[in-house]
Amino acid sequence: MTDHHIGMIVPSSNLTMETELPRMLRAREEVDPANRFVFHSARARMQHVTPEQLRAMNAQAERAATELADARPDVVATACLVAIMAQGPGYHCTAEDSITAALRAEGAQAPVISSAGALLDGIAALGVSRVAIITPYMKPLTQAVVEYLEAAGVEVVDSLSLEVPDNLAVARLDPADLRKHRHELDLSRAEALVLSCCVQMPSLPSIQPVEDEIGIPVLSAATATTYRILQELGLPPEVPNAGRLLAP
Structure with a gap:
């Protein structure tokens, strides 16, 4: 062992x-x-x-x-x-x-x-280049994430900002809500969904169920x-x- x-x-x-x-x-x-x-x-x-x-x-x-x-x-x-x-x-x-x-x-x-680097590596490992993302950030910080991903060659086809600035409040978000939030995204061109583009926003219980529902890979920063x-x-x-x- x-x-x-x-x-x-x-x-x-x-x-x-x-x-x-x-x-x-x-x-x-x-x-x-x-x-x-x-x-x-x-x-x-x-x-x-x-x-x-x-x-x-x-x-x-x-x-x-x-x-x-x-x-x-x-x-x-x-x-x-x-x-x-x-x-x-x-x-x-x-x-x-x-x-x-x-x-x-x-x-x-x-x-x-x-x-941050791991997310880019994970997207590359899946062999995709177009993603949609959900973040807990305020919109200007989400835009910074979008620009970072796109500078690395990943097109962000849609994004959703939950706008929760308090980091402890982010940890208290219910991961089950992500199964509803994903309906707010246009996934028609997405090859993968980053269900939580933040290691503080819980998502693990929803990763596999959402992937099973939408039929494209679902990953998170975690x-x-x-x-x-x-x-x-x-x-x-x-x-x-x-x-x-x-x-x-």
Whole structure:
């Protein structure tokens, strides 16, 4: 039996990253008990999803990475997709490099992924280039996400902003409501649906049901992050009932 140690850098008000990722990997343990997953988190202060607080949180990433380095994780994932995407196209590479440097300075060799980069990788892995997205953000931040995706070659055919600025309130959103919200999107040209373009907005219970309903792949920032974690650990990126991206 192998224990895989996963380091996570999460916003201080994020409740969902430490809920949905472990839930997916616990489900994977049930079908592959030889591989177990252990989680270690470092927090960066952020309460409200505003450009100012997002920038301030990004500035804390190296400190959080230094703390995680002491645990010698096997992989480090940094959450808060919008904090990275709001900084402009391609910033996930800069953020990942900065965290990697902080880990290496402390002797930790873990690979680093970001939820922003993972979402792009997940979309590419599905072989699609046109998506619709649902975000909890205010409309200007959703537009920043749209521009980030499109700069990376992903066309956003439609988007829905739920406009919830308080990050704790985002965590309290009912994932079942996403099954209704998806009807507000025009999916006629979409090749995939990003049901939650945010690792704080819960969506896991609705991923598979919505995919079954609409007949195109459904993913989220969280499922894409899980996909990349498993890849970096050298494990098949498979989780039951979590959408086509993670389909066994």
